Amino acid sequence: MTKTESWLSGGSRLRSIDLLRGAIMVLMAIDHVRVYSGMPAGGPDPAIFLTRWVTHFCVSGFVFLAGTSAFLYGQKLNDKKKLSIYLITRGLLLVVLELTFIRFCWTFNLDFKAFMLAGVIWMLGWCMVLLSVAIWLPFRAIWITGLIMMTVQQVFHLAPANWAWWHFLYPNSEEGPGWINVLYVLVPWIGVMMAGYGFGKLLTFEPARRNKLCLQIGLSAITIFIVAGSIVAGFGPHNDQPFIFRLLGQQKYPPSQLFLLMTIGPIIALVPFAERTRGWLANVFTIFGRVPFFYYVLHILLIHLLALGLNCILYGSFHQEWYHTAPYASVPEDHRWGLPLLYLVFMLVEGLLYFACRWYARYKLSHPEKIWLKYI
Template sequence: MFIIALAWTFNPFYNLIPLGVIWAIGISMVILGILIRWKLPVIALISISAIILLGHNALDFIETTPGFSPNFWWDLLHTGYFKPYEFAPHHFVLLIYPFVPWTGLMIAGYCAGRVFSSAVTQEQRFRILMYSGFAMILVFGILRFSNIYGDPIDWTSQSTYWKTFLNFINVDKYPPSLLYLCITLGPAMLLLIAMEKYSNAFTKQISIFGRTAFFYYILHLYLIHLLASIAFFARGHQLSEAIESAKNLPFLFLIPGEGFELWGVYVIWFLVLLILFPICKWYDVYKSRNKAKWWLRYL
């Protein structure tokens, strides 16, 4: 987590520690490990996951109660939403990923792993993924259209059909609402069918990123921030400005209001992929040739 915090901020004094995706995955893995250690049956794990994923949005009604004021623990467990908490003078933790909903999702993913075991044929797996995917999309459509449950923010009609559509699918990720999970996991399940069914040279190459996902994640943060630092100096800024701005800004070498148009963001994204692909490919081969090194399974 501290390696990731440094990648985001480039601040060696750790004035800001973001509790983001790695924090949520890490603590969720610990909780999942405990549940597995207790040797709970799969049906119990599925029940725990279902209660969390289907029920955590009920807490949204509490949050809308007049006079409700969340504290640190409430934000840590459920809300967060980029809220900073000072734990020492000029040092903050930034709550980005409240972990409880993500823990529920990780438990569900662990249980879903059985679908990809040798005990399940490809035809059976495709059927399960297809029915589950379409069911999630249908649930999303019904609940989202009705504005009854599943996301803290209702959709509303906008000035154009396109903007209305974007507002309709604009669901909450921090924490992941029930509708967010439905509209992301549903299509993803259908995509899994297509990718397994129509495997080719291209899909085999991009699967390298999947096999080295954590390794890529760490490298891409440092590379992007390095490119941002180069752009910082290319715009005529001095190192003294970065040091001075560190007193008020959480991210070094990033000035609010300075950035790139959307097309520029896509160019940088593609450049990062090109730079890191051969590195990830090398690491993928290294992992396959050194399976005895246990720590490689975690990176």
């Protein structure tokens, strides 16, 4: 074992969770570079469509694995009250940071009245708060309730349309609250986190049984998606898109049942392979996966700064006005980057993040006495 692999092993931590979470973070960065490039989210061009599509695994995997990590951390604490307090405090911290510092990193805009976003970190934070209550239920009730919520999520749409606050849970009208843009609602994402919490128990099984169950569950989800998705894509309302685009272009806001099957199934199936994967690339992903929130905040700030610098080089101006409402960027069509430049910036971002995250991961591991480090 090399020196790097030694400190990455981290005792009782499951390497597969860190590795998969790190890979998810890398895919997420592609989409956020796309935001600042001005490139549309998908479209008829296969390269642009796939550039967007591969990033769909990010939010599903991150929420699901957040639930898994909560279960495993609870096993380490062996104290449900301490776990509940941790989930509440960390969840509320994420919500506050989403509305303040993270929003600033996205927009560099201090006019909070003009634009506010309930994004993925907002959703993760509130889901953690809700999970802090759910963990007091019988264990089986937690993950079964999560699966039911994912399956019958549309019942939340039946709330009266004049309940504007309900839009934070699930869309019940065309317009949400006027003071904030709700990008990620809590249903069915809290269900995904609860299901991930239940999945954490499976990961404590002995390796042979764990790997067999992961493959069975993951491949079953993929099969159901292919069969059901093909029926919907083949016999549902048609448009000018090819069949494969209709199959893969599932609804993300809020995520449909097919979207969740498409994105969570492969992640579960990959757990056995991720657990035994080695090499430099696996180590890079594992480093990112050990410090996901640090990576998240830093990557937005870094991409935003690089976009301003590149605009200055290409167009003679920073054009910060394009990003005042990011991630709803408003880059003029004739100033959008092409895919080669998008991926070049993405690789530069990942290179810089690797060194920063490696330093922070080592610092975090070598200072267990600093309790605040577990929140970042």
